Amino acid sequence: MAAPRVIVEPAGRVCWDEPVRIAVRGLAPEQPVALRASLRDEKGALFRAHARYRADARGQLDLQRAPALGGSFAGLEPMGLLWAMQPDRPFWRLVKRDVQTPLQVELEVLDDPEPQEPQESAGPEGGRVLARAVHERHFMAAGVRRVPVREGRVRATLFLPPGEGRFAGIIDLFGSGGGLCEYRASLLAGHGFAVLALAYFRYEDLPEYLCDVCLEYFEEAVAFMLQHPKVKGPSIGLLGFSKGGDLCLSMAAFLKDITATVLINSCVANTVVPLHYKDMIIPDLGIDPSKQKTTESGLLDFGDAWNNPLEEPNHQSLIPLEKAQGPFLFIVGMDDHNWKSAFYAQIASERLQAHGKDRPQIIYYPETGHCIDPPYFPPSRASVHAILGDTVFYGGEPKAHSRAQEDAWLQIQTFFQKHLNGKNSMKYPGAGGSRL
Incomplete structure (x- = not known):
């Protein structure tokens, strides 16, 4: 034998x-x-x-x-x-x-x-x-090119698919851990998109800490993408996770040339630090320390600690997403312990409809935590936060969370294909998310 x-x-x-x-x-x-x-x-x-x-x-x-x-x-x-x-x-x-x-x-x-x-x-x-x-x-498909970007103030990496054509452009933002995370952008480029992994603090000569954020920096990144010979205009898409999600919402609301925005477990209010744009300042939502929890194993749980953005005076931190030109896709983990992602997505839907806009697409994933990565990454239920230095509980059950990562990855691609390339033909294996 x-x-x-x-x-x-x-x-x-x-x-x-x-x-x-x-x-x-x-x-x-x-x-x-x-x-x-x-x-x-x-x-x-x-x-x-x-x-x-x-x-x-x-x-x-x-x-x-x-x-x-x-x-x-x-x-x-x-x-x-x-x-x-x-x-x-x-x-x-x-x-x-x-x-x-x-x-x-x-x-x-x-x-x-x-x-x-x-x-x-x-x-x-x-x-x-x-x-x-x-x-x-691998994290780069055959033929994908990695191009470091040091253009004006912009610090980023652009991933370009193989081929001679021009490609739909996407800016990819991560959360409050800072640095430059490239793995999601590099994988997404393998599916035909020109993706800019954009750092905004704790990287090279950018600020070491997340302090006042100026939207002009992100506006410069949008201009870079639209001027690039390999990026197909006249507009681009945004993909944001956690703090990067509310930054994408602000970009969609205040900047031009944004066609489609995907938010992964994000807030509808500006969080962590004030946001500046021209002569405008949006305050940060803030946390009520008395509502911050600690799990039985000593992990920080921020799920209930954030202030309610619908209450006074917290509503001043709400992002006017009704000003955005393009559609939204909210990816929601129903067991997100970082913040109330499902509640925020519902606020977004009601606010858009109250202003006569189409309601966003929302996909709810049961038993899914905060950190929704591309497929087959081991689900992270808790980890040491890069800035806080403490261990944060994110939630999620491994099997359900893994299913959600597979489905969400296809949903994200389909959304961008439809709204950036005019295609609507991808098929899903069906991972159990409920759609609105």
């Missing part, structure tokens, strides 16, 4: 947001085995997941057809070995900083003569390794 071997298809260059088929050949009929996946991030942290399976009557195992019998997850989860990975460091989040290099995922098949109970989560220790393979997952 041939030795067992691991098969990963497709065998060529695979990006992180792409599913793969994982299979094992050469096992004994009905043989019980454990599969283990592991990787090390750029700072050396080890992430691992495992699951137990049983080969079929021909000695074959295909994760697209065979349910996991226990381990880090159970049931039919073809990509479970990736999204169920857990770090060896407490509250450590998987973030890819250098998108020009892949992450190496080691896949192992271990002999598992006595499968444990399905709820058992400890890794298979001491099992004999029957087969091993290394699977590379």
Whole structure:
């Protein structure tokens, strides 16, 4: 009998947001085995997941057809070995900083003569390794170009798809952790968009801390995109997460040439620091410290701490999104413990309709937390905040959150294809989000 071997298809260059088929050949009929996946991030942290399976009557195992019998997850989860990975460091989040290099995922098949109970989560220790393979997952599709941007005050990276044409442009903003996060922009460029990952503090010569924010900086970034020979005008889209989301709302409300805006777990009020634009100042929403919670394990929970933007005097921080020209898509995690994303999306819908505008598209994802990443990133339920230095609880149940990440990624692409390229043809696998 041939030795067992691991098969990963497709065998060529695979990006992180792409599913793969994982299979094992050469096992004994009905043989019980454990599969283990592991990787090390750029700072050396080890992430691992495992699951137990049983080969079929021909000695074959295909994760697209065979349910996991226990381990880090159970049931039919073809990509479970990736999204169920857990770090060896407490509250450590998987973030890819250098998108020009892949992450190496080691896949192992271990002999598992006595499968444990399905709820058992400890890794298979001491099992004999029957087969091993290394699977590379990239963050730049073949032909995608990475262009550092130092134009005027703008500090960013532009990702351009392969090809000779011009591409719909998107500006991508992250939250209050600061720095320059490129992994979402680099992956999105692989789907045909010119995406600018834009830093706005804690990067190079930008301010070290998030203090007063001037919208003119973001206006300069919009102008850069529209003047770029590879960006197809006459307008662009915006993609913002957390604090980056309310910045995108402000950009859509006050700046020209914004056609479509996607908000991932964002507030409808200006948050954290005051926003300046010309002779206007929008105050920040603010927090009521008495409403800030701490979980049983000592994690910060900000879900109820933010002031209500509909009450006096907090309404002054509301962003006049009814001034925006283009449509909105709100991605909402129903278990977001950073702030009340569902409540804010409803405020946006009511405000737009009260001003005679179309209501936004809102997709609610049950049991989904704050940090909604591209597909197959292990869901981050809590991590040490880069600025606060404290561990923040974000919420979410891993399996449901992972499903939401897959669906939201397709919804985002479809929204931009429709409103930036005039296309409406993408299909969804159906991940359980409820749509309005």
